[in-house]
Amino acid sequence: MTQEELFKALVAHCKEYGFIFPSSEIYDGLAAVYDYGQLGVELKNNIKRYWWEAMTRLNENVVGIDSCIFMHPKVWVASGHVAAFNDPLIDNKDSKKRYRADVLIEDHIAKLQDKAEKEVAKGKKRFGDAFDEAQFRATNPNYLREAEKAEAVHKRYVAAEQSNDLKEMRQIIVDCEIVDPISGTKNWTDVRQFNLMFSTQISNTGDDNDKIYLRPETAQGIFVEYLNVQKTGRMKIPFGIAQIGKAFRNEIVARQFIFRMREFEQMEMEFFVKPGTEMEWFKTWKAKRLQWHENLGMGNENYRFHDHEKLAHYANAATDIEFNFPFGFKELEGVHSRTDFDLGSHQKLSGKKIQYFDPETNESYVPYCVETSIGVDRMVLAVLSHSYNVEQLEGGDSRVVLSIPAPLAPVKVAVLPLLKKDGLPEFAQKVVDEIKYDFNYQYDEKDSIGKRYRRQDAIGTPFCVTVDHDSLNDNCVTIRERDTMKQERVPVGELHDIIDKKVNMRNLLRNL
């Protein structure tokens, strides 16, 4: 199977066994929105628990919060999202390329200004030392002509941008005869506003002033609660705040199953540190986060760091932890050194002092911040795509097995009476009673035992417990392990410990 076929098979498998369904399927579905089914939600919850416990329990200076999706609109002004993700876009119909309309116009203005400056350069060359630049700029007709052209376009552009007049933007591009650098044609579509953030209104009058956004990242919820948590939790720097929650981004193209969705879930942790120490902590969290991934045992060679060359407006260092997905190495988690950009912006815009008083040095400062940010859905996809295997067995048989790390598996154990008579189901029920308070289990008495094993393999259940006639006499059952298919006969009383040893979350949390 090629990687592409494998990925398709995985997507089909996810639907067939109740992990992940396309949303609203009975109405033809909704593009790039997926629902988690009965098994998917268990896997997802286990992943979230693994992260939450690693963060908040194993670091005594990291606490969690749960902030809202709705936030004050000014939050997104301070964070830079309103300014940075509100782009007018235009397509060239011939080259099929998309451009930012404002960039096209700005480039054009720059070209015109360039022409004017060339006149100045010419003047310099001609008059040498006698050249009076101010005089030249004020009087030279060639220069003035070019400069006026640039100024005229600039004025129109600023007016259009301020009034958000998309038709005028397009008209400027048409009037200036701006051509697509690739196709060289002027065959443009309309200018459309693209906003990364979804919006709605909080009152029901539809007034534009009541517009609020669905958060495009959970991080800002942490920043605006920084003061509350720091004070009420008596937190001393360095300390962190962790959060798991939904975020929404109106991506132009959402693709690759649950890898890029418009509604998705993040697990973010903001770690507040003393300015100047952020690089140390950046390194620390890079290592800690990689270890968290490696503890899953999905192959250390499947992870790599990708350091950012080009940094975002808020960062002074950034790296991605990439995972080897079926479609190649792609970002799974980001570790960013965000400086004091966020807290600083909120301090400025809100007028509230957001500072930390350091009792050791007696100074106040806006803390710097190191962020770890991982997509829950990407993590689910990483686990599923790595776990999905089609194994060839002796005798030409094959089985589909999800080798999900046992502590993350949706179902931990299946209880299977060999026959559904002779008192075996009744005995099996007693086995269920033995384990049901501690482990998610399935009971199945339908079809042959081999078939039932395959069904459990397909959903990644680490253990199958089989009850046979001997069980009634010796109180022992057969426990069969998913990956090795090895069987062992054990007393019912020992089941709990055998299963627990393998599926307990502490197996993953060690050494973190």
Added chain:
RNA sequence: GCGGAAGUAGCUCAGUUGGUAGAGCAUUAGCCUUCCAAGCUAAGGGUCGCGAGUCCGAAUCUCGUCUUCCGCUCCA
């Protein structure tokens, strides 16, 4: 958003020149009995993605539309 391909039962697909929709697997019930799927019997399940049009008659022809996949584009 552009280009290409696809959409018939839960899944994989068949369906002839337009003439009342099929198979295998799966599901449910019963039988059989058995430690690594595919034994027997029966049953349920389909507005043929959706909407128009042509036609006496459309799963089939035409147009539109939605969704999915692939490639571009986008991705602080």
